[in-house]
Amino acid sequence: MTSEPVTHEPVIRTELKAHVLTLTLNRPDKLNAANDELLLTLTRELQQADAQAAVRVVVITGAGRGFCAGQDLGDVSGRDMTFTEHLHHTYNPLIRTIRGLGKPVLTAVNGVAAGAGASLALAGDIRLWAQGASLIEVFSNIALIPDSGSTWTLPRLVGYHRAFELMALAERVRAEDALKMGLCEHVFPDDTFRDDVQAYAERLAARPAHALKLTKQALVAALTSTLDEALDQEAILQQVAGDHWEHEEGVGAFKAKRPAQFVREEG
Known part of the structure; x- marks a missing residue:
């Protein structure tokens, strides 16, 4: 009796179409909560894209119904690594890579973006949201501070006072309010979201x-x-x-x- 081979789904799915590289966070059963493999792979894919002439625009989105639920706490539980070491090893290089990439990076927020997932959603050069998407700076719920760039990005978008309120109360921001607050540039219908994002990215890819x-x-x-x-x-x-x-x-x-x-x- 032979057993079926075990296939391992990649944590980052890649698709290149019309000069648009889509990087999809692919842990849908966990709302794409981030582990080290996902974060390091995403950073590596971005760095490789920067050197590829065929790639003119990069899109980061999530599989399933979530964009990114933040850190997978089970992945770091019991680990012999400080918070500081973990951030320097994973999230900080990722955010620096996005901000320093020589190509437009679109964050296509298809669902919930929480914690470090919210930081990732805000790090794009252009942020496109689905109608059902939401963002929550959830850190204070577990008595931590926002990281992965949120303390730099969010107050520049909404001002110090609103940023502090969102972080202190961990209140969920829906797509309609996110658009009004400047957390995203466009909101598209859920059922056409991925096609709308691709069409927008292709428009951008045709620019100089x-x-x-x-x-x-x-x-x-x-x-x-x-x-x-x-x-x-x-x-x-x-x-x-x-x-x-x-x-x-x-x-x-x-x-x-x-x-x-x-x-x-x-x-």
Whole structure:
């Protein structure tokens, strides 16, 4: 009698379509709660995507009915590792990779985003939510502080006072309110969410990739710089953009009154 081979579902599913790489958190039975394998694999996939010319936009989403329920507490229970060591090993490199990636990262929040999952949802350059999605800074329920970048991101979106309230009371934010508060840019119907996200990402993938890389670089730097520093950075990066073939194509298309073609086969 032979036994059936055991197949191991990848913790991150990958799909590349029309220059859009979708990375799907794939632990649906646990609402995609994060363990080390998921976090380290996601970071590695993002780093690899940064070096692939065929990838112009990255989408992070979740399988099943959840986006990410935060840390899988069972995965760290009894581990001989401090909180600080765990964050430096897993979440902090992931958030730094997203913010430093030279390509737009869309977080497609298809369901609940809680705890560190909320931090991940907020880390995208553009946040797209399904109508049934929600976010909760759940840390205070277990007497911890928000981590994985939430203390940096959330007050910049909603202000200090609202951020503190959301963190202190651990109140759930629904999609409609998230849109009003600036926690997401668009809300799509649940039943068409994945198609709507793909269509949006393909629109973004048709834009000038090099210019968007520099735009992201400038915006991230400006978040912690003075006006003078931002002006100097703009002047430097504008020259880099102007020397690239995309600029010549954009100007040529404008003069010829035709759509610009910013996608080349070689990327």
